[in-house]
Amino acid sequence: MSDETKSCPSTQRPASTDAANAVGPLEEDEYPPFLTVLITVAAVMFTSFLVALDRTIIATAIPVITDHFNSLGDVGWYASAYLLTMSAFQLFMGRVYTFYNPKWVYISCVGIFELGSLICGAAPTSTALIIGRAIAGLGSAGIFSGAIIIIVYLVPLSKRPAWTGMAGAVFAVASVAGPLLGGVFTDKVSWRWCFYINLPIGGATVVVLVFVLNLPKKEKAKVHLQQQVHQMDPIGTCVFVPAIVCLLLALQWGGVTYHWSDARIIVLLILSGILFLGFMWIQHWRQENATIPPRILKTRSVAAGVTYAFFSGSGMMSMVYFLPIWFQAIKGASAVHSGIMNLPAILAMTLAAMMAGFLTRKIGYFTPWMYVSSLLTPIGAGLISTFSTTTAHPAWIGYQILWGFGLGLGMQQPSVGAQVSLAKKDVPTGASMMFFAQTLGGSIFVSVANNIFDNKLAQGLRTIPGINPDVISNVGATDLRDVVPSQNLHSVLVVYNGALRNAFYVCTAVSATTIFGSLAMEWKNLKKVEAEQKAAAAKAKIESEQSRKPSSTGTVEAQPHQQHSPPQPPPAAAEEKKIEEV
Incomplete structure (x- = not known):
């Protein structure tokens, strides 16, 4: 697990669920x-x-x-x-x-x-x-x-x-x-x-x-159009596309249409390099939305x-x-x-x-x-x-x-x-x-x-x-x-x-x-x-079914909470333990 995941516990999910997804x-x-x-x-x-x-x-x-x-x-x-x-x-x-x-x-x-x-x-x-x-x-x-x-x-x-x-x-x-x-x-x-x-x-x-x-069908929550556009990384795309265009134009023209020392080729290569650096910074900045x-x-x-x-x-x-x-x-x-x-x-x-x-x-x-x-x-x-x-x-x-x-x-x-x-x-x-x-x-x-x-x-x-x-x-x-x-x-x-x-x-x-x-x-x-x-998917499926299992009152039992409780001894064993203590 990365340091970023550790520092953001609210974003963590069970490993088995991740594997299933x-x-x-x-x-x-x-x-x-x-x-x-x-x-x-x-x-x-x-x-x-x-x-x-x-x-x-x-x-x-x-x-x-x-x-x-x-x-x-x-x-x-x-x-x-x-x-x-x-x-x-x-x-x-x-x-x-x-x-x-x-x-x-x-x-x-x-x-x-x-x-x-x-x-x-x-x-x-x-x-x-x-x-x-x-x-x-x-x-x-x-x-x-x-x-x-x-x-x-x-x-x-x-x-x-x-x-x-x-x-x-x-x-x-x-x-x-x-x-x-x-x-x-x-x-x-x-x-x-x-x-x-x-x-x-x-x-x-x-x-x-x-x-x-x-x-x-992809299971996802409904999001507004603005959020969908945000997930597409429009800023990164707007920087990446001209970077590629400048690079490929320089490669297409260099040595054929213009000499490699021509100002047009030099400017295209410099612009391409600057835009690529900008794209890399944007990817680091946006992380999951990059x-x-x-x-x-x-x-x-x-x-x-x-x-x-x-x-x-x-x-x-x-x-x-x-x-x-x-x-x-x-x-x-x-x-x-x-x-x-x-x-x-x-x-x-x-x-x-x-x-x-x-x-x-x-x-x-x-x-x-x-x-x-x-x-x-x-x-x-x-x-x-x-x-x-x-x-x-x-x-x-x-x-x-x-x-x-x-x-x-x-x-x-x-x-x-x-x-x-x-x-x-x-x-x-x-x-x-x-x-x-x-x-x-x-x-x-x-x-x-x-x-x-x-x-x-x-x-x-x-x-x-x-x-x-x-x-x-x-x-x-x-x-x-x-x-x-x-x-x-x-x-x-x-x-x-x-x-x-x-x-x-x-x-x-x-x-x-x-x-x-x-x-x-x-x-x-x-x-x-x-x-x-x-195996991970099967485990996730079982855990999901157990967490949603209804109780006798018709409500959903808090199965995940019970999983963390210590095991209780049977009644007979508990009674024998009390007698020994006396």
Whole structure:
């Protein structure tokens, strides 16, 4: 028990009651039947697939979109508008899930995401497309974490890893397959179908959830609207959102639109740092009413999970971004074909994520897979960083499999750690923290790797006579062979490959850093924790029934008071004691 709890006895509650409240329904027959769980999870997985897909699907469609709107200057906003709102509101959505029914919060998020997708698909101008991307990002902020939260209500703790493993597989497949599907839609139909595809799938998900999903209502006292707003931490949100916006804008523009020494970038970074410090102070000041209550972040498994998710997301998104570029530039693959060449990583990730989930369910421990992931992922990334212009398909297939398998093993373990270590009412906040860390890490290190790549590429191209570095940088990987003279092509490819290897070094380094999160994660057995929670809930139920047991006069007996009375001897024993005293 913390010092704060000791100093405020009026806020203390019996430990057994806390345990019961922490885990919600505990008996096996209180959870929905398997068919209901299967239908519901399938629905939320489809929506999660769309959210992850939207992060990368636009990559191969951007050239066509810029030609359509004649908007080359808006290229950066097509991706960053979605990322900005998704990152900025993820923690806020975790707070909303804490206080309101997850079913309706999730459906609302899907509705916002669908509205944004509709605006994007029907956008008459580049500005409308950017606005639609921002709205879709706002809705997506609560979708993937909401899927995990819904699974918490549907499945017992010991069985959750198998389901969350599937969620991780869906996220991995969508993130890697985005450019492939974007290329197919752009080439075969229209770039607008990169967004229209979200509408029927999202609509079907809403219908399924409305009629199939039935979550227990949150038991809470009626509070006024003003108090509800106070619980949402509006002050913290108003400081956190601009902090994220300033940081991501600096990362998007730095080294691309403006030099890192430009006053705009420096001001954005300084503002971001000041606002983040202010947000941290607000969280300490507001305590339980904070967006991230400090006691949650102080939980060892949560802090370890956030660290792991940050660096895991950093390595994953950097590799997802640069590996297709290697296939397109060095191997001469089209955008669609480069996506097909990524299939070994996709399949390995999917298999590993599901395998880790089922093995965790069998043995009860989830931490070992984080250790294995922290070992295999950097080895796979390191092998990929050895690619040359002559690397054959057995090597790039095998290295992708090793990297993808390692990444998939550990992808969902941080969220499992949050579920095991936190009370049920705190799981939404914990899950949102994990996905925010993953998103933020990817945003930061994709920018870092991209700047290293650009600098190395420019330096190398300057050494080749007759080659303009600006032309090569702006033409794109797929059109490289159209602008480079045949006598210079080999030299340009060698330089390009060397620059990409430096980007892969970044992936290797951040993937290796996940070991700190793995080492810090607690070793908890899901089966043992679930048994303890059931015992605590049963004890709380018995105590509650005894405290409400009516007396012969029809009034409720003061059972808690009687529990503290010393045991009375039977009458015969008392009489014998009196005789002995005489």
